[in-house]
Amino acid sequence: MAASIYEQILGEAFYQLHPKLQQRYTFLQDRPFEAGGVMKxxxxxxxxxxxxxWLGTKRKLLFPERGEGVPFTLKNTPSVGKDGEAQVHWERIFYFGKTQRYFNALMRFNAKEAVIEDYLGEPPIVYSDLELAVEQGALLITSKRQRLLLGPVEIPLPSIFQGKATVKEAYIEEEEAYAISVQVKNPLIGTVFAYEGVFHHDDL
Structure with missing residues (x-):
């Protein structure tokens, strides 16, 4: 079975991840990874x-709601793109009562440039290079170069207009659960979007 895009980009560092994270990001048998949890x-x-x-809700990217104890589901689906490159679709759904909000993306591995490409929204409206690292068994993801996507037109974004993301995912032995924290910041606005919570995957 071919290595996942996360194994390819991290190389030997992939095996420094907590074993449960290694399983999660290997995508055993090419099955989707599905989980559910609560955003603290x-x-x-x-x-x-x-x-x-409100514009973000139309593109399944950002939304105005906020709260505590918000249920959510996560689904990662590996596939192969038209150009033959491996990719993973991320679907994150947050349940604010009867209202569902999304934070979706498509990640692709660019083998030529050795980078994970992150296309945010559906259809995608923002592109970002991703840098991955391992810290004490946890996976760290930070966004780098970004572009605004207007159909076939790609416009490089000056840093003052970028939303820089920092993601940390770990595994908590005591709770037998994954912990996730995401923060997106902009130099002018400050925190644009953030969440922190835990989730479980019973079938792993």
Whole structure:
């Protein structure tokens, strides 16, 4: 079985991840990884930028809601793109009562440039290079170069307009659960979007 895009980008460092994270990011038998959990805290787009939040809901990317104890589901589906490169679709659904909000993306491995390409939204509206690292068994993901996607047109974004993401995913032995924290910051706005929670995958 071919190595996942995360194994390929991390190389030997992949085996420094907690064993449960290694299993999670190997995508055994090419099956989707499906899980459910609760966001302890989640902050949507700041109130002063609600148009950005409502626009995000149309592209399954950002949203204005916030709260505590918010249920969510996660689904990662590996596949092969038209160009033959491995890719993984990320679907994250947050349940605010009867309202569902999304934070979706498509990650691809660019073997030529040795980078994970992250296409955010559906259809994608923002592109970002991702840098992956391992720290004490946890997976760290940070966003780097970003571009605005307007159909076939790609516009490089100056740093002042970028939303820099920092993601940390770990495994908590005591709870037999995965812990996730995500924070997206902009130099002007501050925190654009953030969440912190835990999730379980019973079939792994």
């Amino acid at each position: 805290r989640i902050k949507g787009v700041p109130k002063g930028f609600l148009p950005l939040g």
